[in-house]
Amino acid sequence: MRVPWLFKLFSLLVVLSVVLVACAPAAPAPAEEGAAPAAEEAAPPAEEGPKRGGTITFALYQEPEILNPHICTQTACDEVNEFILEAPLGVDPDGNFFPILAKEVPTRENGGVSEDGLTITVRFKEGIKWSDGEPFTADDFKFTWEAIMHPESGAVSTTGWRDIESIETPDDYTAVIKFKQFYAPYLALLTAEILPRHATGDPANMPKWDFNWHPIGTGPFMMTEWVSGDHITLVRNPNYREAPEKPYLDGINIIITPSREVGKAMIKTGDIDILWDLVEADIPEFENMEGVVLSAPPDTGTERLLLNLADPTIDATDDPLNNPHWALGDLRVRQAIQYGIDKAKINDELLYGKATLGTSELNLGWAKCDIPVSEYNPEKARQLLEEAGWIDQDGDGIRECHGCPYAEEGRPLRLKIQTTSGNKLREQVEQLLVEMMRDIGIDLYIENVPSSVLFGSWASGAFRKHGHFDILMYTTSYGIDPQAHMEGYFASWNMPTEANGGRGFNYSRWVDEEADAAIKEAGTSPDLEVRKAAYQRLCERIAAGLPHIYLYDRLELNAYRTRLHGWIDNNWMDIGWNAEDWWVSE
Template sequence: MKRLAILLVVLTLTAAACASSSDGEGTNATTTTAGESGGGGDSTTTAPPTTTTPPTAEDAGGTLTIGLFQEPDNLNPFLAVQTASRIIRDLVLEGLVDADPDGNYVPELAEVPSVEAGTISQDGLTVTYKLAEGVTWSDGEPFTSRDVQFTWESVMDDANAVNSRNGYDKIVSIETPDDLTAVVTYSELFAPALSLFSIPEAILPAHELEGESFSEAAFNRLPEGTGPYMVTEWNSGQSIILDANPNYRVPDRPLIDRLIFKILPDQNAGIAQMRTGDIDVFWNIDTGVIDQFQSMEGVNIQVTPSSNIEYLGLNLSADSEPGNPHFAFSDPNVRAALAMAIDRTPIIENLLFGLSEAADSPIGLGWAAPQGLSNPAYDPAGAMALLEESGWVDTNGDGIREKDGKTLTLEISTPAGQQVRELTEQVLQEQFKAVGIELVINNVPAATLFGSWEENGKLKRGDFDIAMDTWGADLDPDAFLSTLFRSDQIPQESNAGEGWNFFRLQNDTLDAAIDAGRSTLDINARKDAYRTVVEEVLAAGVYIPLYKRSKLDAFSATVSGYAPNPWQEFTWNAEDWTVDK
């Protein structure tokens, strides 16, 4: 019954979120609470987005400990890709605008520009940001329009190996007529302009980073920011400590004095430490262990719908260079056979307890999520026929197909220590074996899988066959689609590893559709363009969607003020949290 209760919560939230993305209706804020019914039955309660009584300065103080089973690689928003990094850096660094739970742009360091307000020109080529007054960096230095200008200059500096320059490379100039005005001029219409300098990125402090390259900057671990907290200590492999920013512009915020992000080895450590009270919050509960959190007295589970999709990513190259074809995946028949060999039902029903549903698109939520798509049918016989057609046959009777003296043995990697993923790999291992494909599991730390080019990250360097991962679009999907799938975003020697198209996919139709989506303000035309992008990605067979992922986070009953936001990480409003002292 507990599983059914949470399933109903998830479905309710997902429906609400989908509605909000299309017609502006709000998302329900739902918390599932375990162990409160006197008769030992299930208890599922719907809570308001914040505490019933708004927190005040009288509630302030205390220390909150949050468990993370991944350690961020760094906190620079233009270098890091791990969710763990964003969870922490969003408390320290801020963008010009932000996203509320209903999927609307809202002010953060600046007013939200608009044509109506005269801050976006009629042709869309000029965007003027009116910056908030009285904002300072955590060291007391004033935040000014120079910081906006400097952020753009830093992203465009070839010395900085940023994740992507998409959109920033369309900017011709940023003028700063005064300290509180930044005028951004584009060479051509760039529809997702409001996502630049903001979600999921941020403004950088010119006074701290001027003259430094990103690769050597102390900022990457101890950044100065304008947010409610500042990083004061980073003990590698143990903890990252944030203290309240004494120069934060919002009176009486944050309410909690100190946040300790405790680095844990895996989900089991999170279970044990939530049970003993050594941590107050645990990030990203693995669905396979949700029952254990449910059984804990005084622990609430926040369920938040998200755009995240669990997927398999296939490498088309033998290494980082797209001109060196992968021995198996260069053949579209092999890619198609892999998709046809997958039965998602045992994954969703047995491993996820029915708390999810099959995904059929890289865009899982929001106005751009395409409707009416479907995955290839589960068809082992069809998969075997495709492999036979391509010359992959089992000549020695060992159950593994061979061709030209090479066996059809593929390696799969995902961040280590995540139970559902590890069990999913075992399910896929059996399903692939049934069609003559050997799947070898080689899981590694997240920092190894997602490491930078200089760090010899497996994805960046093309040192993998199949990666299992979760990624999702932000409020505007352009940056997500561009960074992950555009042909010019393939990390390789010639671009010093820039970009995250680790599939090594090259597709002119896809590239043109991305360009079309960013070059019009017509929302329906943008939807059509992004549908074309998705269809091309799926037809290429390099991205195999598995299932939709809601965010499941555990909070001690001593913590108040948290609320779900599909477009943010769970710490998005941590300045409003309180903890019983």
């Protein structure tokens, strides 16, 4: 078991305390909003070709709860899985689909797409094996669909998959997908990781599969050890389709650090090679750091507040309109919260002005929405709260219910905000939000939890899934086609409930008929302009209904040591998307 890094933790924490004081960056000169150095400019050119051998250390400050990609909802889960599991297709840095397990991207020209768009034929590469040596076949793809669609599997999303009528496998290397109706982002379905039928189990028991903690994949690396709270060890997959030439690395050690700050200290001292998920406030410190490259491509992620519109005392209600949240169920309260947030202050004071102020779910790509930045107007916020029956009669600065529609008379307007623990920036943002809310008479209090708790599965009883919260704060992002993401988070039929086995991401439990109609149109039209217009209407409905309040758009910020070569920025996939090409120079 590899644990030496733990013995360095105490000394690193000491170093960190000095670094934070002595090396805190001065405010940078004014720069274009969101600007950051490109990785290609910062990285020194390699003087020699790829070398085989060596290991690297990758630091995550969040530990995955589970590694089944169709149950987990954590980004940390995706980052680990990228090294192990694969999909038929991937998306390159320019936004183009490319084949991974498939021989080619299905098109009409190559016979992969029927004239009516209802039949998709996927031809898989031959000779591929799972890491345990068993052959990969088209039946594994069919099984993945069966597992996702099983009503008791706990799969977090069935978007697109439920539109499939059947999958036929005429031979081991061909899957014929027949859709009930045209599904516009059909290629996006083929970017989902495939599950091995032989190494999993009954889909009805998917939340309990051993595979969830010991995944078998076709990727360049395989997992040999997972010590919870400490590390995950990956080694070269001897059955990888490009073996023995690739991957170049012998292995990847993924360590779980208690915070991002600890990881920052470790990459400075060379104890780790990759540091995941920096924030815009780190740019001045890292952009010229010796021996370290800052990777900073634009990202689709937006940090937001996710508001619960349903009664948090009811477990996973499917009727939020008749069981509203005692405060947030009133649109005027949600509007007041947004008017009371000074987004520019958050950006200027905590992010060095490097972020772009958040406006909508779709902030990048062909479907980008045009929504203006919300107005900061605390006086208007106070007026809305007064109109909603929230009045401070006892003079303590916090409003109480006096004629409000859903709470009992005299109840103070006290709301809980939660995010991932160990994230210094989020904790600082929360402190500013507490001050801003108090200024308009709302008592906002903080109760943060580990990532694995906040982003836990339905089966684990996670409070986000079951609706037991007031306000959450985190970042989520979408892929090259946003349909599954938008339907998952905002369609009324995607509220996690007992009846649907906890599927979907509509944790706000937002119901809006116009939004539902826009989602359906965006998912079924073959016309890209029609789809874009539908997403614009959807973003406008979100801006009006405020299930989410967008704070700032994120860059995809990671750092790596210059001894690591082969890194290519790709904001459409996870860090390890091309890990088979990584190598180290020492």
